[in-house]
Amino acid sequence: MGEKVDYIESVERKLDIHFKNRELIEIALTHSSYANGRKDIKFNERLEFLGDSVLQLCISEYLFLMYKDKPEGELTKKRSLIVCENSLYEVAKRWDIGRYIRMSKGEEITGGRERTSILADCVEAIIAAVHVEFGYEVARKFIIDNFKDVIKKAMENKIILDYKTKLQEILQKNGDVSIDYILVKFDGPPHRRKFYTEVCIDNKDVLGKGVGYSKKESEQNAAHNALSNLQLKS
Incomplete structure (x- = not known):
């Protein structure tokens, strides 16, 4: 139990946020491979689904309000860069979140802790956990605070996908x-x-x-x- 508390507290320090519902952040950090054969283990795919929508809305709203001179087409392109898998991976690496994800041994030894898709999905799940625990306003601030560098790079055309x-x-x-x-x-x-x-x-x-x-x-x-x-x- 002590190890679990330390593990959650370490994540909270990285995120600069404290969860009352510890199970929620634990689920956000659980990959589906960890739950294989364990019916009592919940994993983060449902949270990922919600987090994707919350992220899209927050970034869309921010761009709409902050860049009033930009047409819809340009804002759409910028948003797609900000919320793309590579940008989410960049945020995940800054949080060093790969070390905290619960996954199967098989997934881990094949590079799961560094896999772009797994880390990006985990970021979306964490966003959803923040939204469920604290509501939209806190989630919006959390997203903008953590994506401000990505937003800046996107608006300056410094994000390269290929x-x-x-x-x-x-x-x-x-x-x-x-x-x-x-x-x-x-x-x-x-x-x-x-x-x-x-x-x-x-x-x-x-x-x-x-x-x-x-x-x-x-x-x-x-x-x-x-x-x-x-x-x-x-």
Whole structure:
């Protein structure tokens, strides 16, 4: 019991919010894999469903009120960037929430604590828990406080969903350039394989390096690193 209290209190400190209903935040932090074969365990998918709607409404309202000069089409695009899986993942990483999610051992050893979809879903479940416990006004403040950096990046066109495409656009704007993603190595057991990729131009200059639990993820991370390096040089 003491461990459970410590675990919940640690999460509350991360979120800067205190729940009277401890079961609610515990459910928000429980992945469906943890409940497999346990009928008495509730998991966070229902909360995730509610949290998605609360998040959409709060962000829509905020953009509507704060950016009165923006047309509907632009606000829709900005909202989609703010509430996308990658943005939710960014919030989850800031909270370090992956370490607190209850999941099966199988899910954990295959990288579940770092999986974008699991962390993003957990953020939505936490938002729902805040809404259920404290009501809309507190949930709205909680969302805006925690998404203000994401909102700023979206409005400044700094959120990139596909780093490989963005890198290609930048490198080839003045002519054709050969861009290659080279798998340097991989290690780890089959169920937890880690891939290391370098992105090069014209088969020589290494622009960036990336690591991921799939080739696709490692290539995207290499492109992200390359874009960061190019910004430092400019």
